[in-house]
Amino acid sequence: MQANIDATVIEEVFRKQKAASMRLKQKTVQERLDSLRQLKEWIKSNREKIKEAVWDDLKKPPTETDLTEIYVVLSEISHAVKWLPKWAGVHKIKGYLPLVGSKSYIQMEPKGMALIISPWNYPFNLAIGPLVSAIAAGCTVVLKPSEMAPSTSRLIGGMVSEVFREEEVTVIEGGPLVVQTLLSKPFDHVFFTGSPAVGKSVMKAASEHLTSVTLELGGKSPVLIDKACKISEVAERVVWGKFLNCGQTCVAPDYVLVHETEADRFFEEMKVQVRKMFNPKDRGTANNEDYGRIINPQHLERLQDMFSEALDKGAQIVVGGEVDKAGNYMAPTVLREIRTDLKLMQEEIFGPLLPVLTYSDIDEAIAFINSKPKPLAIYVFTEEDFFSDYVLTHTSSGTAVINDCAVQFGHPGLPFGGVGQSGMGKSHGYYGFLAFSNQKAVLHQKTGFTPVRNLYPPYGFKKRKIVSLFLRFK
Numbered sequence: 001m002q003a004n005i006d007a008t009v010i011e012e013v014f015r016k017q018k019a020a021s022m023r024l025k026q027k028t029v030q031e032r033l034d035s036l037r038q039l040k041e042w043i044k045s046n047r048e049k050i051k052e053a054v055w056d057d058l059k060k061p062p063t064e065t066d067l068t069e070i071y072v073v074l075s076e077i078s079h080a081v082k083w084l085p086k087w088a089g090v091h092k093i094k095g096y097l098p099l100v101g102s103k104s105y106i107q108m109e110p111k112g113m114a115l116i117i118s119p120w121n122y123p124f125n126l127a128i129g130p131l132v133s134a135i136a137a138g139c140t141v142v143l144k145p146s147e148m149a150p151s152t153s154r155l156i157g158g159m160v161s162e163v164f165r166e167e168e169v170t171v172i173e174g175g176p177l178v179v180q181t182l183l184s185k186p187f188d189h190v191f192f193t194g195s196p197a198v199g200k201s202v203m204k205a206a207s208e209h210l211t212s213v214t215l216e217l218g219g220k221s222p223v224l225i226d227k228a229c230k231i232s233e234v235a236e237r238v239v240w241g242k243f244l245n246c247g248q249t250c251v252a253p254d255y256v257l258v259h260e261t262e263a264d265r266f267f268e269e270m271k272v273q274v275r276k277m278f279n280p281k282d283r284g285t286a287n288n289e290d291y292g293r294i295i296n297p298q299h300l301e302r303l304q305d306m307f308s309e310a311l312d313k314g315a316q317i318v319v320g321g322e323v324d325k326a327g328n329y330m331a332p333t334v335l336r337e338i339r340t341d342l343k344l345m346q347e348e349i350f351g352p353l354l355p356v357l358t359y360s361d362i363d364e365a366i367a368f369i370n371s372k373p374k375p376l377a378i379y380v381f382t383e384e385d386f387f388s389d390y391v392l393t394h395t396s397s398g399t400a401v402i403n404d405c406a407v408q409f410g411h412p413g414l415p416f417g418g419v420g421q422s423g424m425g426k427s428h429g430y431y432g433f434l435a436f437s438n439q440k441a442v443l444h445q446k447t448g449f450t451p452v453r454n455l456y457p458p459y460g461f462k463k464r465k466i467v468s469l470f471l472r473f474k
């Protein structure tokens with residue numbers, strides 16, 4: 001069901017879901033599996049509609065939508081369908097001597113009512129991925145997609161109406177004001193994907209009800225390139241990870257630190273790879289199959305400001321630089337001779353600009369990375385394990401990839417999420433299931449004698465001896 005932004009509608013939706021959430025708590029694993037399978041069938045049957053909606057919103061190449069919006073979600077559903085019986089089952093806990101005779105286990109209980117707030121850059125994937133986890137956990141869901149991706153938002157509303165009962169999942173469209181109204185309600189979990197700035201306001205609002213949150217945020221994810229790498233392979237992987245979705249990707253490389261001895265070769269290879277993957281020949285054509293567009297004129301202007309400032313302060317273009325305002329087009333652009341005080345090096349770029357800096361000493365590079373907030377990802381390219389071990393030991397990030405970029409997002413077995421400014425909580429697979437679950441600890445004590453009785457008062461001489469004995473063996 002799609003609800004308009006009227007506050008009374010939100011009130012009504014909340015009331016219905018509150019009433020349903022206790023009943024749905026008893027929703028069996030089989031019922032949840034049935035819902036996930038129906039969702040999967042809908043997605044597979046409506047692939048073209050999804051691609052059209054995402055094209056309307058972002059001019060995202062249909063094949064890229066297939067890969068990064070549809071395939072990733074189908075993979076998440078298949079993973080959940082395979083493992084849900086185990087995730088939702090009883091997790092037995094090993095015995096504990098002082099409680100000998102008791103049985104302990106963890107019971108996974110749905111948190112209850114979930115609010116999912118999703119961004120525009122992967123408007124299908126980042127709305128439905130968390131929804132899969134919430135359904136698997138047995139939660140009811142209010143889903144608020146981005147109004148900056150209206151076609152995909154409408155498609156999701158229609159899909160939800162067809163697949164779920166209204167009291168199970170409701171899509172409420174709208175922007176910041178709708179979010180603020182929704183956040184005034186005492187949900188049991190809020191799953192937010194977006195910028196750190198908005199993430200803070202979401203967390204603040206949720207704290208009024210002590211509602212748990214998952215914050216999937218962003219940040220400046222560095223690429224660190226060691227000496228003696230296979231530079232053409234490195235360039236290929238950096239170009240793909242960076243310019244996918246025109247760089248509008250939370251796990252995209254934000255800047256590169258390349259060892260000074262490799263810099264010239266790296267720049268040459270970046271030219272080769274950009275031209276090979278995203279040849280500007282299609283620039284401006286409506287049906288470009290390989291490269292998308294910036295979401296709107298405001299974001300294009302933001303990126304142009306960053307770009308102009310960099311050029312004014314000495315940055316040089318290695319490849320790219322073309323901008324076509326009419327088509328919200330900015331070419332995949334690699335820059336060198338970068339000053340560290342540029343806006344480009346202070347704020348998350350979230351677009352197709354890639355500043356490249358050189359370093360001579362690994363500790364200098366690590367100090368630079370650590371001078372910034374902890375990123376969502378760190379990408380290390382090296383042939384030496386000690387190098388990657390050293391970097392991962394001396395830096396902190398939500399995720400880390402050695403010798404590739406962005407692919408960690410697609411592995412349903414890995415927890416995904418940030419740390420510090422780049423986010424809190426994890427998503428995907430079992431970790432997404434846990435985000436929406438209360439891990440209830442259950443201890444079933446035996447009747448009759450248990451060692452615990454020796455700890456009851458009155459604490460006479462004998463009792464004190466027993467307690468000392470207990471302590472001596474700890």
Ligand SMILES: NC(=O)C1=CN([C@@H]2O[C@H](COP(=O)(O)OP(=O)(O)OC[C@H]3O[C@@H](n4cnc5c(N)ncnc54)[C@H](OP(=O)(O)O)[C@@H]3O)[C@@H](O)[C@H]2O)C=CC1
Pocket residue numbers: 117118119120121122126144145146147148174175176177179180193194195196198199201215216217218219249250348350376417418423
């Ligand atoms: N960790 C991750 O998995 C990901 C993180 N991101 C991060 O998200 C950011 C880009 O996405 P973007 O959508 O622009 O992020 P925003 O934070 O601007 O928006 C995210 C969501 O919050 C809503 N929103 C926007 N402003 C407010 C506000 N003042 N109060 C309440 N809600 C608000 C938006 O609604 P509406 O859009 O309708 O205005 C949208 O639904 C980047 O920082 C990127 O790194 C992006 C993708 C994945």
Ligand SMILES: CCCCCC(=O)O
Pocket residue numbers: 068121122125126248249250251252406409410
């Ligand atoms: C490769 C797909 C990544 C999608 C989520 C993001 O990083 O914005």
